[in-house]
Amino acid sequence: MRRLSERIDREANAVYAARGIDFEQRWYGTLSLLDERGPLSVTEIARALNITHVAVSQARRSLTAAGLIASTLDPADGRRRTLHLTDAGAAFVARLWPLWDALNAVGDAINREAADPSAALDRLEGALDRMSLSERVERLLPRSI
Amino acid sequence: MRRLSERIDREANAVYAARGIDFEQRWYGTLSLLDERGPLSVTEIARALNITHVAVSQARRSLTAAGLIASTLDPADGRRRTLHLTDAGAAFVARLWPLWDALNAVGDAINREAADPSAALDRLEGALDRMSLSERVERLLPRSI
DNA sequence: CATAACTCCGTAAGCACTTACGTTGATTCG
DNA sequence: CGAATCAACGTAAGTGCTTACGGAGTTATG
Incomplete structure (x- = not known):
């Protein structure tokens, strides 16, 4: 099971690499969510994706370093960091959607096939x-x- | 999928912990194989388990540190290290078999149920x-x- | 029989998560 | 309204794999 899920990750990575796109798997959830639902806090993203806030925080760090997202402190609640796409991030996501749609379609197809x-x-x-x-x-x- | 496989790992760990057994998941393949098929080399184990030799080598290191296995250099082929259970390892495995059998039976049952x-x-x-x-x-x- | 090619195995680093733990705010309540 | 509790978030370290790479021993070949 772990082997299979690693294989899928690997093959998906190959898809991005074949198209010369510098992409990390763990970016997907956060990026697509921010694009669909607008600015969200770390914990909101974690809950939506059903992973820990730590995983989101790590994705945040690498997405921030890549210049794709930025965070602002919530003025109403000093504990929260609201994450949002930068312009570069929005452009990146727009470029990626066709590929994500294709990947999802392929996933559905394989799901039917198997x-x-x-x-x-x-x-x-x-x-x-x-x-x-x-x-x-x-x-x-x-x-x- | 990854989440589920992590959950299973975690629950299995809990089973060992509940019985006060100091056990690492990754030990299972190597230990059970060595017990069933006798001394084997790192690569032989890797092939049998369908994982990389590196994963086996890492398990070897931790199993050796725990005193459960030991290795001897193959006199016929200086590259190979033949791994075998120590006395403590054999005793440990003997103690664990009932639990492994139960875990496998539970796995089968869940498999049928689902x-x-x-x-x-x-x-x-x-x-x-x-x-x-x-x-x-x-x-x-x-x-x- | 030297050298090229291959095999066995080891370490280092990465991956995408997790748990453990601590810090800093927000909320509750006696 | 101050103290205890709770929520949001961060870093560190661990898990069980993987790929990348290199060293050392074995086998094949010209």
């Missing part, structure tokens, strides 16, 4: 939600607690 | 083998080459 592995993963996640791994193991091989 | 996501992932991999991501994108959005 009989919906994505739904299968959702079911797996659901199974773990119903009963955790540890609980299942405990039930099969009681020992601790 | 309508075989594992097969779905194999199909996904197969689809990528038939045509790579870049090729699919190229076909949809010709640009480069």
